[in-house]
Amino acid sequence: MSSTSTTTTAVTLVTPMRPAEGPWRRAWRQFIHQRSAIIGMAIIGVLVFTAIFAPWIAPFDPTEVLLGKEEGIQKRSGPCLHLFGCPPDRPQHIMGVDGNFRDLFSRVIYGARLSLFIGFVTVSISVAIGVLLGAVAGFVGGWVDNVIMRVLDVVLAFPFLLLAIAIVSVLGPGLLNAMLGIAIVSIPAYARVIRASVLSAREEEYVLAARTIGLGPLAILFGHILPNAISPLIVQATLGIGTAIIEVAALSFLGLGAQPPTPEWGSMLSAERNQVFTAPHLVFFPGLAIMLTVLGFNLLGDGLRDALDPRLKV
């Protein structure tokens, strides 16, 4: 009898306490309370949706030349929406028609696919190489660290885009080479982030503990140090996706990236840039698409930084 009553008391004492909140859960809670992060997520959500469902959203094939297939189509004609008072005898094109009689809206929609692909692949390449170099430099130290970091310093001494241009010239113009060029040029940023984290983690007690129980250097590096260095990397990579998209578009703009008729936003802009005074819509929409995409990743990156790195909170 008395024992039951003790148990009941114990239960009432325990129930009001909630389980401790893990760091990821806390980060998530902080993350979803930020306006910028939410907006960023929303933009990227729309983008991903557009990319997946592009064939259903786009009214035309992005490379289809409509001359002769559609009555009354005019080269570089402006946006025409019947809903907004465009005469019903003219064919409807939400963002107008480009210099090759293609529907600009369809091209911009398909461009979302390419841009996401460009952003993720480019950043993945530089993260993979950057993490490896940074981790080795920080963990091994000594002359290895010195050599790696000085080589990366040389990369940083070049203006970003010019080095990328030179690399693409070596490899030959094309979308994949442009992505590779931008990826190579971005390596130092990731290597530095990881190296800094590794350096500070190397002296932590949990690393000492791991060493004491006899773990090898690789197990310590991959099992204990890198997982603790992951949050600054996530932030850097998210912001890097935006940068990669903008820089690859810049290379395409210079004619070194995606080649026509690929519906890539930068090359679409490049193709019509001399028409900016007569057909500004052909420059405006692809550029707006680039800007919104990059904005989405930047906002998301900022939100992640505030959520994952409590030290940076003002």
Add this chain to the structure above:
Amino acid sequence: MLRYTLRRLIVAVPVLFGVLLVTFVLVRLIPGDPCTAQLGEKATEAICARFNAEKGLDKPIPVQFGIYIRDVLQGDLGTSIRFNRPVTQLIAERLPVTLELGFFALLLACIVGVPLGIIAALRRNSAIDVATMVISNVGVSMPVFWLGLMLAYMFALLLKDTPFQLPPSGRLTAGVTSVPFYVVWGWEVDLKSGFGQVLQFFANMYLFNSLITFQWEVFRDALRHLILPAMALGTIPMAIIARMTRSSMLEVLGRDYVRTARAKGLADVVVTIRHALRNALLPVVTIIGLQLGTIFSGAVLTETIFNLAGVGRILYDAISTRDYPIIQGFTLAIAFSYVMINLLVDLSYGFLDPRIRY
């Protein structure tokens, strides 16, 4: 401070050497050779052999590199294959264009960005603050080439025949010429000499040149041509500077010494500027220094759009025509400017914060 400066310059030598080595190897990896790129159809084997012998391109690459390094140490950056002119002369002609554009763009970025950041921090969470954050977020996401084209469209076409109309290309209106200051002042200079090239370098910064010689018509014209490219190039740095100023000010405004300054009855303006801003500027200056990369990279795009004969343009053309000496020389010049400007930035810390001693 002198010792620190010297040490920094010595540390820069291996980096500059690395830059030279990488450039030297990289340009030779670009498919195609200068001879075919220059002569096109006429490039037969015999002609190319003579061409290469003339330019010293027939020697083994390590030997070429040795010769190049020897020449560079003597201040000779070689001769452009395409223009057949000394690279130093071309640098004296082109680098000022980019430096002037970059300087003006950064100036614009600071003039707008710093006050915007201060006001946003002082009126935290107000409409101005939110607007500043929106502007800076949108600003950093803007592709330079798109912004440039849109600005050209807006100011050259939409605002045509209004006082805000601005020219969308070139450095001066046809018919306007900037007379070099050494000509105005009647100096006898040998333009081929090193000194003459330094003078040309400064004279080619039209704003600077017309300012010191009181050619106001030229100054006004050059300024009007510079505004659009500078706006395009300066927007990203402006956004970053505004954001940095804001967060740095917010941090400083919460400090004890700011509260003390307020408590002893100092005017708000004095507290903001003398006590808070001066301390908040340190990270801002660092960020400004870091924008140089953005500026030089953006210059390639801006110069393409606004038809400016600057470094970005000539380098881009040189890569496609395999003009090795130009690529090498200009890359070295850019890397050197980088090192120098970063050194100036670091030295300015001591000026902003007397606690920092070198």
